[in-house]
Amino acid sequence: MPIVDARGLQGQLRNRNFSQLYYIYGSDIVQVEDCVKKLLKAITDDPDGVTKLDGADLDLSALADEAELCPMFADYNCILIHDCNLESLREDQRKTLRGILEHVADATVLIFYVTGFDIYGGKTGKNKKPTAKNKTVIDYITKNGTVCVCEPKTAVGLASDIEMSVKKRGCTIERGAAQMLAEECGCQTLMIRQEVAKLCAFADG
Numbered sequence: 001m002p003i004v005d006a007r008g009l010q011g012q013l014r015n016r017n018f019s020q021l022y023y024i025y026g027s028d029i030v031q032v033e034d035c036v037k038k039l040l041k042a043i044t045d046d047p048d049g050v051t052k053l054d055g056a057d058l059d060l061s062a063l064a065d066e067a068e069l070c071p072m073f074a075d076y077n078c079i080l081i082h083d084c085n086l087e088s089l090r091e092d093q094r095k096t097l098r099g100i101l102e103h104v105a106d107a108t109v110l111i112f113y114v115t116g117f118d119i120y121g122g123k124t125g126k127n128k129k130p131t132a133k134n135k136t137v138i139d140y141i142t143k144n145g146t147v148c149v150c151e152p153k154t155a156v157g158l159a160s161d162i163e164m165s166v167k168k169r170g171c172t173i174e175r176g177a178a179q180m181l182a183e184e185c186g187c188q189t190l191m192i193r194q195e196v197a198k199l200c201a202f203a204d205g
Contacts, residue, residue, distance in 0.1 A: 002142075006031050009148045013042040018076070020104050021145025023138050025114040025130070030189035031150035036080070036113050043109055044078050051077075055084025055112070060096050067104045077108040083116040086133040094133065101140060112137070152189070158182035162196060169200040 004012070012018070024035050040050060051066050053059070058081065071077040086094055104110055121131040130138055141147050153161070162178035173181075181199075185191035 003147045003149055006035050006148065006150050009035055009146070010038065012146065013038060016042070018043060018109060019145040020106075020109055021101060021141045022109070022111040022148065023113075023141045023145070024111070024148045024150065025119050025138075026148075026150030027120075028150045028152045028189050029115045030193070032113055032115055034189075035148055035150060036111065039111060040078065040080070043076050044074060046074060049074055049078070051079045053079065053081045055081045056088075056116075058084055058089075058097075060093060060100065064096075064100050067100050067108055067110060069108065070105055071107055075107070077105065079108065079110045081110070081112045083114055084112055085114075085117050085119075086137055087121075087131055089133075094136070097137070098140065101137070101144075112141070152187040153182075155179045155182040155187055158187055158192065162192060165193070165196050166200060169196075169204075171200045171203050173199075 009024075022039065024032050024039075026032055040047060044050060053063060053066075063079070063081075066077070066079050069077050084097075086097075089097070101110070119130045119134055120128045123129065129135060138147055156179060159175050159178040159182060162181060163173055163175065166173045166178075181195060182192060185195060
């Protein structure tokens with residue numbers, strides 16, 4: 001499947017078009033976390049039933065066992081792996097992980113997401129790419145699942161989001177002011193949310 005952004009992922013979820021493999025990453029950490037929450041909400045009604053694994057200390061044997069399980073009381077066996085940096089794994093571990101991805105059970109949904117390390121290895125700019133070893137897994141999931149990249153939106157694109165957020169709080173903001181706010185916050189979702197909360201609180205006061 002093609003690489004999607006947060007909006008594209010949301011469209012898949014509305015259509016109940018789930019993949020078995022997901023990889024979610026990007027410079028906008030809040031967007032990454034939001035996408036993970038929406039994905040889990042769409043897949044399962046039981047958040048406590050999700051298997052959560054620490055990618056920084058990943059037990060590949062345990063992952064292999066979990067990935068082959070069939071759910072007993074749910075539609076999907078959901079596995080969430082946070083911050084698995086393949087640059088930190090040995091060659092044999094990377095091969096083992098690849099083998100696990102190739103043999104995921106039909107009713108299993110395996111989700112990788114990154115918020116705690118720089119997957120770009122310090123690279124910046126429009127042509128930045130994930131580091132080579134991480135890219136091997138991302139490329140595999142691109143072909144066999146869904147990769148969602150969460151980069152900051154443009155100020156123009158964020159202006160409408162800001163207007164909607166302000167409206168939900170019972171306030172209003174002009175499009176030009178919303179765009180200026182996005183620009184002042186560097187188009188970073190977390191900063192924008194904080195500033196919107198402050199502005200609306202001030203308006204209500």
